[in-house]
Amino acid sequence: MFNLAPVPVPDLSARVVLVTGAGKGIGAELVRILVANGARVYAGVFAGEAAEALPDAATVLTLDVTKQADVEAAIARIAAESGRLDVLVNNAGMITPIGPLADLASDALAPAFGVNVIGVHRMAIAALPLLRASKGVIVNAGTGAAxxxxxxxxxxxxxxxxxxxxxxxxxxxxxxxxxxxxxxxxPTDTAMQGAIRQAGFNPISKIPQDKLVRPAVPASVMAWMCGPQARDVAEVLLDVRQEIFTNLMDLPA
Structure with a gap:
């Protein structure tokens, strides 16, 4: 369904990157790609999460983006150890609860807003002094569902x-x-997509697993955005399927 391939990632040996939601799926793959290309990576994972294996070179932080104390501790550690932060990748995301609007209790909306919106703001504000000092970049993981x-x-x-x-x-x-x-x-082959298939709503849940995008594709695009060339990108609203990225992909004719 999606004719996409990973993009080449430049040398990132001078870059310090913080990735939230790094314990699995796209976030974990992003950490692996960043480390492989030389970046100093801080990988934020939820406490008690059954995280995927991450490279030894990555610094794993307990980081719940809904908790101010976690966020402040993460930024303080980065400042103390690295003295800078070049890129913040807000990858942590939450899709649940899934179901008809009329069946949702209003309070059930709060956790997802806490992660997907307030958490993004909380991370950005906490990291802002370091990012301003480095002329840095914030990459927010989006979706067509927006x-x-x-x-x-x-x-x-x-x-x-x-x-x-x-x-x-x-x-x-x-x-x-x-x-x-x-x-x-x-749509990418991750645990989140498994929850989507299980819920069975809308056409996205019907996409065969072998037709989903591999996590390495969006992860490589976000890794590319962690390089210094990202500051030359004029658009704010991007998509993995745009020419700026597909032109870099090694795709069959």
Missing amino acids: TTPMEGWTVYCATKAAMRMLTQMMAMELAPDVKTFFVGIP
């Missing part, structure tokens, strides 16, 4: 739409010192 309503995804669509606008506000108000981007990610 602009397209999907049955059963009230919470996910609403929170990602809010995150998309938050990205635009960050791009406006934090410039020129800090560049901010929203990178739309197509």
